[in-house]
Amino acid sequence: MKVLVPVKRVVDYNVKVRVKSDGTGVDIANVKMSMNPFDEIAIEEAVRLKEKGAITEVIAVSCGVTQCQETLRTAMAIGADRAILVETADELQPLAVAKLLKALVDKEQPGLVILGKQAIDDDCNQTGQMLAALADLPQATFASKVEIADENGQKRAKVTREVDGGLETLSITLPAIITTDLRLNEPRYVTLPNIMKAKKKQLDVLKPSDLGVDIKAHLKVLKVSEPPKRSAGIKVPDVATLVSKLKNDAKVI
């Protein structure tokens, strides 16, 4: 059984982005780019499933600019067997990415697609669920635990999900879509020998048109602005002053 793992190249999570002065977006020139942290968790989970013998091949996929090849090399250094880049310089919104992934699901016929639950740039939290809908597959989002098991001859995934109020466990038929939450695993550090090995692994490059997918935008960004600034208040010397400020000035207790 194959697993497909889509990965996104995003501004590194440690970078505090700045809004461009002309309001057209955020400034990402000369900013460190990395793999979306949730996608790293997705790759790690797929590789662990392979190490356990539950699956046979891990295919990393990225949709976007040429430099996404670096992200795919990282995915292969973690342990993905091969990679596919759907290359385009056009802006890709979640629905377009889901359509590209649907075309790849049709082509590769994976038993499982594991995605990050959300990208830390656009904070959309859509692609996995959209792919599940387009491919007409069951989904288990925000996973904190994944087990593959045979039930009466049918392969299923038992997935524990992080939901409001606690945890919930679902059993879904395969093929299926899973999205990762933070506590699913802790991705391994990439070692130099594995980085070297990853350079030799297969990386295919396709265009959206090769997959016959329309990637038009459904949302138009009119402007991007700074959030209202919150300025630092005052330091209080002791607990008594704090309580008096909260009672008399802020009037919140």
Added chain:
Amino acid sequence: MAALVIAEHDHHSIKGATLNTVTAALKCDPQVHVLVAGANAAEAAKAAAQIGGVAKVLHADGEQFAHGLAENIAAQVLTLAKDYSHILFPATAAGKNVAPRVAAKLDVGQVSDISKVDSPDTFERPIYAGNAIATVQSLDPIKVITVRTTGFDPAAATGGTGAVETVAAVADSGKSSFVSAEIAKNDRPELTAAKIIVSGGRALGSADKFTEVLTPLADKLGAALGASRAAVDAGYAPNDWQVGQTGKIVAPQLYIAAGISGAIQHLAGMKDSKVIVAINKDPEAPIFSVADYGLEADLFTAVPELVKALG
């Protein structure tokens, strides 16, 4: 046309996030309907009809909706979608799970986590952990939206005069089944609806200390308990207490951060709080840059002192 709100409920009553979503829906269209898809959920449907501004409640009932499985709820919404210009979900774990399935099937984009409605097709939403606000226009005939509840006041829970209409329920998808849930029961207010939140970080050092030090303060203030990602990852607090970019987004009247350094991802989840108090012994902690009142102190002495001072 009208706007359809997908209610979040426990089959007996309506959850708070639904009320904020109704407010957002009313800014999109004056005619607002609510879908209650549940199992033996007549009580919840009745409660939804009481919400101020709701013209009609559509009630779909069946065992297949007992656990809110995305496949079944999305299929139900799709049977109704063509009559609506807007379909809104609260941006909760449940809403986020279902909304994109609906959008993709309708071949429309989704506007996630809106914090403001500028016009019926233009919305504001935070991106990059709230470090930028994008104003986006939907180019689609049906707008599928998730609503950041802290961006909108709750609609009145009572006083409405909507009618409840029963609609045919879709069949179970057969592809997904509920196994079990571990939902913690507590008497505290819901994190996203609480007026006061006491939140703890890694500095608490253990699950026992987290409870021992912060619970008395939360009890005294009638507050909900929250946590930083570091504290949750370390196992000091349950996952659903996590406040931040990818956890819960909160905006209480008072947010007390004890032993939280203030990573940008955490600030993204709480910086819209009205008053922020930071207790931290590190004078350089970034949390002080957003705190209205900063107390540079060891939380293990300061928090118990605070409990005492509150009488």
